[in-house]
Amino acid sequence: MNSKKGMFAKEYLWRTIVTLCGLSVIVLTLVIGGFLVYKGSGTFFKFHHTIGEFLFSPDWAPIDNMEGGGSVGTLIFIVGSLSTCGLALLIATPFALGSAIFMTEIAPSFGEKFYRPVIQIFAGIPSVVYGWAGLTVLVPAIRNVFHRQVGHSILAAGLVLAIMIFPTITSVSADAIRSVPKDYRMGAYGMGSTRWQTIYKIVLPASASGIFSAIILGLARAFGEALAVAMVIGQTTALPTSIFSTTKSLTTEITAQMGNAMEGGETKTALWTLALLLFLISLLFIFLIHYFSRKKPETSGKHTKKAVKGGM
Structure with missing residues (x-):
């Protein structure tokens, strides 16, 4: 007892x-x-800027004093973040998805024993190493290959970010593909499907929600990166006109200016508002991940049966 x-x-x-x-x-x-709401709301309530100016104006010139009077348009940083992260996603996703398929469907034994550990090593490399490699290898290569005056650019930042988010998208996508019931594959093979038909008509549609979650998780990882991007993007406060343009992102501006700005001044308050914007973007990504990762077994099963009947 x-x-x-x-x-x-x-x-x-x-x-x-x-x-x-x-x-x-x-x-x-x-x-x-x-805390971010408290510190960042001063841009609107203390210094009387509007949300429209903050989000849609390209004029970033806050005054580092307690009275304000400058401009806090962050469009340059928003466009810089979207362009670099979008380019990184465009580059990394096909390779990551192909790697996940190879790891789980083509060579699962080799994938688990050798390929996945290599991917995990990539995920564990510090961002400063990626940034340094991009600065010393990638930036000069872009300058020489494309005959540019400088190699710092959105392209350089996008390539560095693509390498950094590749392990995240690959690992999560592989887990999503592996979670597809084996019966789906056996049913497709039983109806005469080839392995490739089974992969792209059965496995990928059934694991689509997990793959979308992996892509969003990779995008969130890219949005939050600062150091590696700052080392290769060029740090120019200007709207980009091409992938070879130099610009700034939300994270690079925060890291570059936060230590030098006056506490309670317009500049530092605007930087806190940038941090609040990043926090809200992160929450949006989390909600999207939860939305796509919600499991609907009945829907998935019906979709798979329909694909088997219609695709063979």
Whole structure:
């Protein structure tokens, strides 16, 4: 009897600890969000700028004093972030998806023993190493190959980011593909499908939600990167006109200016608002990941049966 009471007490204790840990994460997230709202809202309430000016004006010239009077248009940084991250996603996604298919469907034994560890090594490399490699190898290569005056550009930043998000998209996509029930594959083979027909008509549609989640997770990773991008993008406060243009992103501007700005001044407050914008973008990515990762077994099964009947 005493042993049972002891077991129940231990179970209750550990359940309480785990619950408190989970709640602490939620509270910490809310505190961070509230702190960013408190610090970043001063751009609109203290210095009386509008949301339209902040989001859609390319004129970034905040005054580093307590009175304000400058301009805080962040369109340059938003366009810079979107262009570099979009280019990175465009480059990385086909290679990552192909790698995930190879790892799970073409050579699963080799993929698990050798290929996945290599991918994980890529994921563990510090961002400064990617940035340094881009600065010393990629930037000169772009300058020489395309005969540009400088190699710093959106193209350089996009390529560096593509390499950085490649492991994330590959690993999560591979897990999504691997979670497709084996019965789907066996049913397709039983109806005379080739391996490639099974992959692109059955496996990929059934794992589409997980693959979309992987892509969004990679995009979120790219949006949050600062150091590697700052080293190769050129750090010019100007709207880009091509992939060879130099510009800035949201993260690079924050890292470049935050340490030098006056506390409570217009510049630092505007930088806090940039951080708040990044936080909201991250929340949007999280909601999108949850939306795409919601499992609908019945829908997936019907879709797969339809694909098997219609595609063979």
